[in-house]
Amino acid sequence: MPSNPSAGGVGELFQLLRDGVPRTRAELAKASGLARSTVAARVDELMDRGLIRPVADAASTGGRPPSQFALNPSAKVVIGVDIGASHTTVAVSDLAGTILAEQTGQMEVARGPEAVLGWAVETGASLVRSLDLSRDRVAAVGVGVPGPVEHPTGRPVNPPIMPGWDRFDVPGWVQQHVEVPVLVDNDVNISALGERAFAWPNIDHLMFVKVGTGIGAGIISHGQLLRGAQGTAGDIGHVRVARSADVPCPCGNRGCLEALASGPAIARELASRGFPASNGGDVVELVKQGNLEAIQAVRQAGRDLGEVLTTSVSLLNPSLIVIGGAMARVGEHLIAGVREVVYTRTTPLASEHLTIAQSVTAGRAAVLGAAMLAVEHALSPDVLPQSFALSS
């Protein structure tokens, strides 16, 4: 059957191997769309690096059985760092994304980059030692920060809750202590990577929506993070929604999604009606106690979010939307509101195969994603020779 050919990339080959399933060169060529000669050269390259290994041959099909290869997940480890407003988590993962060791520390991001990154570097080194691994087994470091990041340089740009971090050279600072490639991205983007790797590895078009103190989305399209021209793609917190267009938002505009549907916004509304709520955590508690007005407020927040996600579905045509963040702890009511609006408003073709689900990584999407950011880099042979060299 003739097909509409699409441009396959070399990275696809290693995405294929990452699941640990052994494959032959011919299978890799077919599934990736790469030329057999290209596949053969890449396989040799990855073998030389020890990143993949030969496995028991496939059953003979009459001729000589072809050799199979699979990822060697323990060839290297990576360090993932999730920097939050008040806590930082550091994890060591193998190349399959399995967390081998993890530690969370109370660490205000407002203490500035050197304090926070210093703690993260020290904790990472200590976790690697605790695993009886030498430092040269670390292939890369992934870092997630709670703010926008200029992608080509890995520097935070005007991050509202990160005093002292504006344009700080995160990769450069970390590389003074750990001489490997350092990848930096914002926490919602890497949460999308983490949730996908952990729960939805075969989904190529998804949005991870974090609803907590703020609201933001990480978008994966055609299997790749979508960052946009300045790295602000997915910044949906300040999209205007129809309800209460007069509610002021700290951004200077009115009627923003974040001013209506974030944890603090729902708490404000409930407090104005006399309920004991000053933040998102209080809202979650009220909902867990079965407070009807809290449940209704969360559901309405879901509808407001659903309004923005409806437009997102039209624009991006994802097959999965995952709702995460602190407010996902009352996920069923939030998601009910989202579904109510999205399934009413989107076109049949876009919603027919659309799943809207609660995050299953229980707050760990970002640290998993930070590790995946590092793994993806470690397994992209095209960029290895250049970027493993630290001078430029």
Next chain:
Amino acid sequence: MPSNPSAGGVGELFQLLRDGVPRTRAELAKASGLARSTVAARVDELMDRGLIRPVADAASTGGRPPSQFALNPSAKVVIGVDIGASHTTVAVSDLAGTILAEQTGQMEVARGPEAVLGWAVETGASLVRSLDLSRDRVAAVGVGVPGPVEHPTGRPVNPPIMPGWDRFDVPGWVQQHVEVPVLVDNDVNISALGERAFAWPNIDHLMFVKVGTGIGAGIISHGQLLRGAQGTAGDIGHVRVARSADVPCPCGNRGCLEALASGPAIARELASRGFPASNGGDVVELVKQGNLEAIQAVRQAGRDLGEVLTTSVSLLNPSLIVIGGAMARVGEHLIAGVREVVYTRTTPLASEHLTIAQSVTAGRAAVLGAAMLAVEHALSPDVLPQSFALSS
């Protein structure tokens, strides 16, 4: 300076060469992020195919001057086909995207795939002959259709204005007559490719918005067309806008952008006030005559469109939005409305470097894009060996 490494693809190498500027292997390695050995192998491969050629050496820098390479635009040609509701345009282009010959015919898409594609194939062959080229110089065919396309197979899916085309195997049918790869996509997607190639070759994040009988967007992100899980990405015509949420839309919902801001929608509104307008062309005429109410209606349509584009900017962070389609002929008023809303509502970081411009391809974006779709395929060596073989 340490940098945040990004995964460079092999395709990038040939994107670099496509501008015709001669480059050395070292320059290609540096600009693409590929290993020098990879670049050397790819250069050899493209030389063998005749797609690139050596050019006069760079000025000596003391040692032996390195060899330079550039695209050989006349090595092959491609055929681009833009199928519209009532007309079809066929063009022959070289590998630089320069149109060498072009013909437009009156051809209702409703006559069905065999009639329309048959005419296109015949016209393409006749244009190739008129250029004194043999058939084997044709490297690929790109086809744009006015409806959603299932990307992996190139088949239209439930196209509302294309009776008889649902799930028709467009690549398979065309390949019975022209034995080269056939790429199919919807007309708005390929318009984004065409506008970019013609006017904005260095912009990697852009939206092309077509405003005519319908409203749709083609999205390029990180230099690639964004299609989504079912190929419906950019389908913004049925997003709900705040104004007149009760206006019914043929899709079954109310308040859709298309029901308010498309050419026929503006015409309906003007007709209800007694002006002689039955379609978008009449609206354009009224505006050109300086009719104040028509101007105001077009500007309001721009504001409605701007509302949806504001959300698009938050989600996608493009650096360019191009407004095209039949209503772009009164572009200044339409764009004024778009700008009014987008620049009021988007965050500073997303709008600081955002350009909103009128299409400059004057209705030819789609045929240029159909040719580019074919050129991009012809210049992607990774997929050549597999997809140039027709059997599978």
